[in-house]
Amino acid sequence: MKTSVFLGSMAAGALMAGAGMADTLADVKARGELNCGVNTGLVGFAAPDANGNWTGFDVDFCKAVAAAVLGDPAKVKYVPTTGQTRFTALSSGEVDLLARNSTWTFSRDTDLKLDFIGVNYYDGQGFMVNKDLGVTSAKELDGATICIQTGTTTELNLADYFKANNMTYQPVNIDSNAEGEQQYMAGACDAYTTDASGLAATRAAFADPESHIILPEIISKEPLGPAVRHGDSNWGDIARWTLYALIAAEEYGITSKNLEELAKSSQNPEVQRLLGVTDDLGAMIGLDKDWAKRAIAASGNYGEIFAANIGEQTPIGLARGLNAQWTQGGLMYAMPFR
Amino acid sequence: MSETHAQTVPFVRDTMLPPAAPPVREAGAVRWLRQNLFSGPLNTVLTILGVLIVWFLVSHFWDWFAHSVWNADSLSDCRRIIAETWGEGARGACWAVVRERWNQYVYGFYPPELYWRPTMAFGLLFVALAPVLFSESVMIRRVVLALATVLTLWLMAVMGAPAAWLVFAAAVLVGALLISERQPSWLLVFSILYPLMGVWFLWGGSAWGPVMVLVGPVLGWIAWRLLGRASALVATVAALVVPLVWWIVFAGDAARDAESIVSLAIPAVASDRFGGFLLSITIGVAGIAMSLPLGIVLALARRSDMFLVKTLAVIFIEFIRGVPLIALLFVASLLLNYFLPPGTTFDIILRVIIMVTLFSAAYMAEVIRGGLAALPKGQYEAADALGLDYWKAQRLIVLPQALKISIPGIVSTFIGMFKDTTLVTFVGLYDPLKSMSDAVRASTSWKGIYWEPYIFVGFIFFLICFGMSRYSMYLERRLARDHR
Numbered sequence: 089m090k091t092s093v094f095l096g097s098m099a100a101g102a103l104m105a106g107a108g109m110a111d112t113l114a115d116v117k118a119r120g121e122l123n124c125g126v127n128t129g130l131v132g133f134a135a136p137d138a139n140g141n142w143t144g145f146d147v148d149f150c151k152a153v154a155a156a157v158l159g160d161p162a163k164v165k166y167v168p169t170t171g172q173t174r175f176t177a178l179s180s181g182e183v184d185l186l187a188r189n190s191t192w193t194f195s196r197d198t199d200l201k202l203d204f205i206g207v208n209y210y211d212g213q214g215f216m217v218n219k220d221l222g223v224t225s226a227k228e229l230d231g232a233t234i235c236i237q238t239g240t241t242t243e244l245n246l247a248d249y250f251k252a253n254n255m256t257y258q259p260v261n262i263d264s265n266a267e268g269e270q271q272y273m274a275g276a277c278d279a280y281t282t283d284a285s286g287l288a289a290t291r292a293a294f295a296d297p298e299s300h301i302i303l304p305e306i307i308s309k310e311p312l313g314p315a316v317r318h319g320d321s322n323w324g325d326i327a328r329w330t331l332y333a334l335i336a337a338e339e340y341g342i343t344s345k346n347l348e349e350l351a352k353s354s355q356n357p358e359v360q361r362l363l364g365v366t367d368d369l370g371a372m373i374g375l376d377k378d379w380a381k382r383a384i385a386a387s388g389n390y391g392e393i394f395a396a397n398i399g400e401q402t403p404i405g406l407a408r409g410l411n412a413q414w415t416q417g418g419l420m421y422a423m424p425f426r
Numbered sequence: 427m428s429e430t431h432a433q434t435v436p437f438v439r440d441t442m443l444p445p446a447a448p449p450v451r452e453a454g455a456v457r458w459l460r461q462n463l464f465s466g467p468l469n470t471v472l473t474i475l476g477v478l479i480v481w482f483l484v485s486h487f488w489d490w491f492a493h494s495v496w497n498a499d500s501l502s503d504c505r506r507i508i509a510e511t512w513g514e515g516a517r518g519a520c521w522a523v524v525r526e527r528w529n530q531y532v533y534g535f536y537p538p539e540l541y542w543r544p545t546m547a548f549g550l551l552f553v554a555l556a557p558v559l560f561s562e563s564v565m566i567r568r569v570v571l572a573l574a575t576v577l578t579l580w581l582m583a584v585m586g587a588p589a590a591w592l593v594f595a596a597a598v599l600v601g602a603l604l605i606s607e608r609q610p611s612w613l614l615v616f617s618i619l620y621p622l623m624g625v626w627f628l629w630g631g632s633a634w635g636p637v638m639v640l641v642g643p644v645l646g647w648i649a650w651r652l653l654g655r656a657s658a659l660v661a662t663v664a665a666l667v668v669p670l671v672w673w674i675v676f677a678g679d680a681a682r683d684a685e686s687i688v689s690l691a692i693p694a695v696a697s698d699r700f701g702g703f704l705l706s707i708t709i710g711v712a713g714i715a716m717s718l719p720l721g722i723v724l725a726l727a728r729r730s731d732m733f734l735v736k737t738l739a740v741i742f743i744e745f746i747r748g749v750p751l752i753a754l755l756f757v758a759s760l761l762l763n764y765f766l767p768p769g770t771t772f773d774i775i776l777r778v779i780i781m782v783t784l785f786s787a788a789y790m791a792e793v794i795r796g797g798l799a800a801l802p803k804g805q806y807e808a809a810d811a812l813g814l815d816y817w818k819a820q821r822l823i824v825l826p827q828a829l830k831i832s833i834p835g836i837v838s839t840f841i842g843m844f845k846d847t848t849l850v851t852f853v854g855l856y857d858p859l860k861s862m863s864d865a866v867r868a869s870t871s872w873k874g875i876y877w878e879p880y881i882f883v884g885f886i887f888f889l890i891c892f893g894m895s896r897y898s899m900y901l902e903r904r905l906a907r908d909h910r
Contacts, residue, residue, distance in 0.1 A: 290874075295502075
């Protein structure tokens with residue numbers, strides 16, 4: 089009896105899996121909650137605080153999408169995902185959106201059937217060494233022992249880089265960021281390598297940050313972006329243009345504070361279109377006129393989100409660098425709202 | 427020759443000699459040291475090595491423990507205090523992280539205003555366990571229940587539990603104390619009801635859900651009574667099928683309808699709010715409670731003469747034992763999602779509990795099979811000779827002895843399973859050891875803290891596991907019927 093019910097529901101599930109997943113927007117609206125996959129805990133990007141409230145750079149993107157779609161940035165269910173479970177959680181439908189500092193790569197975009205909807209943080213792999221080592225460039229690391237997280241793209245990048253530069257290294261395999269810091273501090277390795285944002289956060293937490301330096305070389309491209317499932321282009325459009333709305337808002341000087349005022353007074357046609365004053369862009373993606381306004385109101389524009397979570401005023405203290413607006417020499421470039 | 431002893435005066439001592447002091451090396455501390463630490467060259471070397479190791483550890487970690495800081499807002503704050511108090515370059519433990527985040531280690535993200543609910547559930551757990559675990563001794567039951575009563579009520583009051591619930595908990599706890607003095611077996615009714623109550627306290631929602639689950643077996647019993655006159659086989663089948671049909675088809679709607687008529691709801695708490703030891707203990711207790719009966723059934727099935735039953739049991743046990751627990755957890759969290767219809771919410775904690783239960787039931791079955799095999803054949807034959815049927819023989823003769831032999835193995839399996847609950851970190855649940863510590867480290871105040879959370883969590887795990895192990899030794903002594 090039990091077995092047949094189980095098998096039956098499995099078969100029914102397999103049938104419905106094909107049909108039911110196509111309209112994520114309708115599912116989210118019906119549920120009244122956005123299931124957003126986030127990191128189980130990464131400083132500045134996603135972390136629960138002492139009361140269990142989620143904050144962070146990726147979390148704010150979840151809030152913006154929830155505000156655009158459901159009208160309330162609080163209507164998000166944060167699903168903590170690990171490095172192993174993140175993509176399966178997305179493709180199996182457990183989450184609607186994955187905002188978990190994941191690198192956009194060819195195979196993930198195609199073979200894993202994900203759609204990366206843009207880049208919200210341009211990262212790259214760097215090295216941190218102790219000042220006493222007297223090293224000023226990654227090119228001088230020949231023969232060094234290096235702490236490296238196993239099973240990540242950083243491990244492969246490291247091998248590529250040393251091979252390309254005809255150098256050798258001794259890997260010290262570690263499992264998590266916390267363990268890496270510990271090993272590095274204990275002197276188990278000369279250099280610690282991971283994404284530059286992670287290095288900055290790690291260095292900021294040291295007792296003596298001044299005695300450690302982050303080498304200038306960035307040896308890989310790590311464009312981190314939110315992802316959705318293949319096969320639901322409208323939902324992908326919503327996520328993509330929510331991200332663009334946040335970036336464009338910074339470009340046009342729309343902040344969470346002057347939002348209402350600009351909606352009334354701005355004469356800039358692009359601003360008027362974005363905020364739904366003139367055209368009804370929202371209708372084209374199945375939302376209402378004010379969707380972008382709500383998304384920006386949730387946690388501010390891209391620049392505000394950056395500054396509040398990982399910017400130079402925070403303990404992590406990341407400079408905008410590549411993540412500045414294209415007008416400021418960065419790579420943040422929102423497609424035109426038209 | 428014959429007069430050699432003629433003049434010998436016969437001497438008979440008429441007073442006792444005063445007892446002489448034993449030689450120094452055979453008395454007091456010296457004797458103890460010689461016997462236990464320096465009884466031979468090898469032991470002497472080992473003792474010295476041991477002392478050196480202890481000295482090495484203490485000398486390395488003493489200052490770290492001695493410089494503990496309990497009051498600080500962040501790791502950098504801790505470091506500042508340590509530097510100010512013990513000078514630049516001193517190191518010290520920063521237990522302030524435990525002080526600030528202890529509630530997350532214990533309750534996860536459970537809403538703080540509802541902390542009293544898991545606390546009450548935990549306190550009532552002892553009421554449910556007392557008649558099972560301490561069936562032999564009124565004294566111990568009295569102590570356990572009295573302690574549970576005082577602590578639970580005090581904690582609930584501190585945590586701001588509503589007065590009505592305080593009265594409820596007090597009534598149950600004090601009632602259990604009184605009943606346990608006279609009729610401890612009555613408490614077993616509470617033990618049977620407790621799983622449903624516990625689920626309701628922890629997850630909240632409408633009380634009609636658990637009530638409707640309970641209606642299933644009642645309906646099955648009615649069906650069994652009604653059909654029992656017609657045919658025993660039909661009655662047995664009906665007793666199994668009726669509850670299943672009720673649960674699958676009617677129970678959900680019935681609970682909703684009843685709720686709309688008389689609301690018995692308390693605030694619901696979703697599974698993603700569970701974490702820390704609340705999660706570990708929930709999974710551990712559920713797994714332990716379900717894996718023991720399942721393991722017994724599997725062990726009996728494996729020793730059965732019926733080919734099909736035996737084969738199925740062997741396949742199940744060998745398959746589960748051949749697969750790592752993490753693989754099963756991944757199946758529970760990821761693979762099931764592909765099979766279930768989208769939108770079905772099959773609770774992740776429930777999935778994990780099922781997998782953990784199946785996993786430890788397979789091990790349990792082998793432990794109990796060992797106990798069954800160790801029992802002399804004469805016991806089985808004696809049971810047969812008494813004319814007992816299979817179930818009576820198992821229940822009255824075989825299992826009591828086999829389980830007693832297996833106690834150390836059973837408790838080992840329990841302890842192992844409880845510790846394995848930390849593996850849920852890999853499916854994105856907040857176990858106390860890794861996920862919760864990583865989440866704490868992900869806040870900018872505590873980033874960079876490493877050993878303190880591990881030591882704190884390890885200590886609590888030790889307390890619980892040590893308690894279980896001591897209990898098993900107590901039980902062994904209690905049940906030692908031979909050589910008395």
